[in-house]
Amino acid sequence: MPGGLVALLDDVSIIARAAAASVDDIAAAAGRAGSKTAGVVIDDAAVTPSYVTGLSPARELPIIWSITKGSLKNKLLILLPAALLLSEFLDGAIIYFLMLGGLYLCYEGAEKVIEKLGGEKHGKTVDDVIEDPVRFEKERIAGAIRTDLILSAEIMAITLNEIDLALWWQRGIALALVAIVVTVLVYGTVGLIVKMDDVGLHLAKKPSALVQKFGRGMVAFVPYLLTALSFIGTIAMLWVGGGILLHGTHEIGLHGLYDAAHGLEYAIQSTTGALGGVLGWLSYxxxxxxxxxxxxxxxxxxxxxxxxxxxxxxAH
Structure with a gap:
């Protein structure tokens, strides 16, 4: 009996070590994949503040919380199961779903540029008279969640491409970790950005003249920051959408556009010295x-x- 108990304990310890190693592998894979999604995370953070710009300050955080919940549902209830099923049974189909998302981002970004250049507007904007604020708010939240779905799909696809885990449940845990961390990071940052003016007003009422000046500076800075983020968000949608199409066409065997874009990138990179890396990337x-x-x-x-x-x- 003692020998059997010792053998059992040995087996348990082996299983425990294997489980610990799996956890380490998952955490490491999630960390590597998360770092690869940094560009899309920045894009997501840049796009989202535009959905609360111009609305009542009292509704900003509730709207962001609604978008956050929608983002988690996108990632955990829709995209994670879909990613696992595709990776398990239709690995080659992922690229086509990514390209559909890329087309949507191209459409959204181009429409915003056309409107900014004086083209016809589609849907209500914050510059229009809003007859039904509740409905308008719901429409903006829905628009934000739709855009988040595309960006989240890109994040999940990048994660899936970067992790090297054989078992489906390991891939699932890694995807879930990245999804939760990215969502908290993006919408936590967005919440801080859109409430900067309230913080500034609070500081402007403090006794210290220096603190008051800093608070007033924050209030004055916020409109410029939100305008800049709106511009960055539009550029980001075009950049990410076009990048998905370039990569996707290359993956399915149409190499012309991809090769031309990278050829320009390498040409600029090799002829501009110390700034080659940055300028090459900017050209691409x-x-x-x-x-x-x-x-x-x-x-x-x-x-x-x-x-x-x-x-x-x-959502304009």
Whole structure:
């Protein structure tokens, strides 16, 4: 009996060590994958503040919380199971779903650029008279969650591509870890950004003249920050959307656009010295955004001029 008990304990210890090693592998894989999604995370953080710009300050955090819950549902209830099923049974189909998401980002980004250049607006904006604030708020939340779905799909796809875990449940845990950390990071940051003016007003009432000055500076800075983030968000959608299309066409065997974009990147990188890396990357991002603007512009024309469809996200 003692020998059997010792053998059992040995077996338990082996299982425990294997489980611990699995946890370490999952954590390491999630960390590597999370670092690879940094660009898309920044894009997501840049896009989201535009959905609360111009609305009542009292509704900003509730709206962000609603978007946060929607983002978690996107990642954990829709994208995670879909990613696991695709990776298990239809690994080659992932690229086509990514390209559909890329087309949507191209469309969204191009539509915003066209509107900024004086083109026809589609859906209510914060500059219009809002007759039903509750409905308008719901539309903006829905628009934010739809855009989040595309960006979250890209994050999950990058994560899935980066993790090297054989078992489906390990991949699932790694995906869930990245999803939760990214969501908290993005929407926590967004919450801080949109409440900066309230913090500034609070500081402006403090006895210290220096603190008051700093608070007033924060209040004055917020509108410029939100305008900049709105601009960055539009550029980000075009950059990410175009990049998805370039990568996707390359993956399915159409190499021309991808090779041309990387050829330009390498040419600039090799001829600009110390700044080569940055300028090369910027050239590739610019080509991606230009491609997205062209493709998105075509989609906007077809949807709004040919099929006469309106855009009712209310997210402009």
């Amino acid at each position: 991002a610019a080509v991606s955004a230009l491609l997205a603007l062209i493709v998105g512009g075509i989609i906007v024309f077809v949807l709004h001029k040919v099929f006469k469809l309106g855009h009712e996200t209310g």
